[in-house]
């Protein structure tokens with residue numbers, strides 16, 4: 608069998624609804640590349656898959672079919688052309704995270720100078736992508752999980768060395784007093800308490816990543832209440848939430864004086880990100 612044939616067959620298998628794959632072909636490529644010991648970009652569709660690689664691939668696929676997330680199996684995730692390290696210290700960024708990143712970057716000049724903040728950053732992908740796209744920005748990465756922050760630091764060191772600082776602590780608490788941010792990204796916990804999550808998610812990723820109180824918005828409300836004092840004039844804020852929470856989040860931002868609120872669609876046309884701007 609060739610690489611192309613095996614990828615096609617595996618992507619069909621991973622598209623089964625009970626596997627909750629966000630990108631069956633992306634996952635198939637990650638698993639097969641890992642079996643070859645290369646990155647997915649180096650896979651050659653016409654190349655044959657020898658027996659040894661095929662056996663290894665079936666072993667990895669078996670783990671995925673047993674509900675282990677592909678990110679943890681291969682130890683990496685790729686977003687906006689950048690490859691990040693992931694492991695059980697942090698939540699695995701979802702493939703639609705670029706919607707949040709692009710929403711945050713809209714209106715931020717290519718040569719912008721100053722500070723970006725990724726709040727509840729997990730392994731840091733959003734903030735690191737922002738800093739990578741705007742080389743004049745320094746990024747602060749903050750998360751309550753000291754383990755996730757360790758991982759964020761490792762990722763930032765590889766992609767934006769010398770242009771980041773990583774802080775462990777509750778929301779804004781560990782950040783330098785008086786700092787004003789030009790762009791803030793946040794994908795905090797926003798799942799309503801009691802929601803049943805797939806075992807692929809809840810049995811593997813850090814539980815601190817998910818739940819945000821009865822309506823899911825406890826942490827979001829705390830962020831938005833404090834946000835204006837951290838934003839520079841004209842700064843952009845972008846955050847992810849559930850589609851059902853979009854209107855509430857826009858109302859919270861508007862009540863805090865933010866303007867130009869907008870909802871952004873993911874690749875499937877679902878509104879998942881809200882952005883706003885400081886006057």
Ligand SMILES: C[S@@+](CC[C@H](N)C(=O)[O-])C[C@H]1O[C@@H](n2cnc3c(N)ncnc32)[C@H](O)[C@@H]1O
Nearest residue numbers: 698700727728729750751752777778794796816
């Ligand atoms: C859904 S995960 C998202 C991680 C990352 N932003 C991403 O999209 O990959 C939510 C993150 O919020 C962090 N978190 C939860 N409560 C927090 C708090 N009170 N202060 C800061 N971070 C918090 C978790 O540790 C977790 O990394």
